[in-house]
Amino acid sequence: MNQETPILEVRDLSVAFGPLVAVDRMSFSAQRGHITSVIGPNGAGKSTLFNLVSGALRPGSGAVLFDGADITRERPDRLVRRGLSRSFQITNLFAELPVVENLRLAAQVLESPWKALLPTSASKRTRDRVEELVERFKLEEKRDERAGFLSHGEQRRLEIAVALAGRPRLLLLDEPTQGMSHGDTLDTAELIRQVAQEASIILIEHDIDLVMNLSDNVVVMHQGRKLAEGPPQEVRGNPVVQAAYFGTQVHAEN
């Protein structure tokens, strides 16, 4: 693929829940190798946008292009196989299963299909990936613990690790620091920066400092629409954005 092709391009995407137009003619693109942040007040339609891109929801109209290819209405499992993965705002793990098993399930897509009926011990690539992630996401001590027994912060880390395990080219992270302490948030920011070395990232985030620090580009959403788009500093200075978002919401949030 051409280096110039955006890793993700969203064109005029809309979806409505009854009378509520949750995403309204959204268009933006995310560049390869970048961290693109999507911000906006509660209910702006950010998670719904992720649901549309990741195949969890079907758009009413519009198109999604992944690496230049039309993926509108593609099934989520196919998208993962193509290299588009996501995490969830509300932790969505296999609570009954150990940490390593959560990771193994996510990593075993890397294996060739004929290994599906060989013992998991035959899947070296999967095992190595699991070990690598356990270490990188500082889950060594909890590796055999059931995911449901982890602390909130650990679960949020595992949530990112699971989304990353299949080596996606594009990773959608929905509020990875949600509910984290300040210290954990900083650690997570560092993790995301590392992750950006191996995948392009689109990040939904409420922590404005984190957004300003991490992002190459910021998309601001409000009532389903794009309010502004641009480099972090530019967006922060935008008076429309300040009025709709920074001025009122940021303090109410935290």
Next chain:
Amino acid sequence: MLESTPLVQSTPLVQPAKLGRVAAYEWSHRSAQVFIAAALVFTGVAVFVGDTFFLRLATEALIYAGLAMSVDLLLGVTGMLSLGQALFFGLGSYASTLVLKHVTPSFWVAMAVALAVGTVAGAIGAVLSIRARGVYFALITFGMAQVVSKVVYNTRSIGGSDGIIGIPVIKVNLLLFEVDTASPAGFFLLVLALVMLLYFGLAYLLRTPAGRVLVAVRTNEARVPFLGYQIRNARFLAFVVAADLAAFAGALYPMLRGFVSPELMYFNVSGDAVVTVVIGGLGTLIGPIYGSVVITALKSIIGTYTDHYPIVIGALFMLAVIAFPNGLMGAVDTLRARRKGGSP
């Protein structure tokens, strides 16, 4: 902060073992070894005292254990409550009967045909049922078994409501020696070997990537597509393998009892299999085998006093679920953990 996920969360009617109990792939084979040892001792004693009744009864328990294991694969592993698993058990038994009676008295041919029938019927049943979830899935499986059993009931050429009797005693060729299906101890040991083979086969399946996905579907179906797996494929695999297990077990039935009837497909057979799994321990694979021994024994003992054994079984089922929510295997785990002084 509303997270919108359109994928329907599956809610099994009977919640599989929660956090306190092992996940399906974590069981030890210890319970299987204990079972085999106990079965061998039992055989020795039975032969020594010249028993045939209990050997026959124990063989029946093992055959129903095969059916219960197939329910466990669906319910305990994948989270699909089938209320019509007897359908495939019955189809296997009819397939085996027809082969033995009209084609060739070969054990292996009968088993192979039963498996083929199980696979085809399982695939058809899967197509009809796996899109539905929870109660709807349960009702479709129930309905399919009802329909087919009525069709069999009304089909004269395969005996109609009378079923088929006069299935010949056969010799099972095991290369080095032969086992006569009329020999209580010989046939018991053969069925024991086959059922344990099914157990180890399933245990193997659950250690493969494909098997892990089945467990993932039960524990959090909504996340599975976002790991790259199509839920429909997982449910299809579980359904067809379960149909094969049930058909395989069913194929042994006429060799033991010498007859088949449409009743083998009735709801009480399907229902008993679910009860067996819950009593034994959901998702443990070995639990259904122990559960089947318990249920078969109870049925036989209570059956000598009253025809209303379902009432007694029903009451015991409720008590068991209240006292041992994770089944026999869960109770054993708790005991073991307590003896070690650790927490369960």
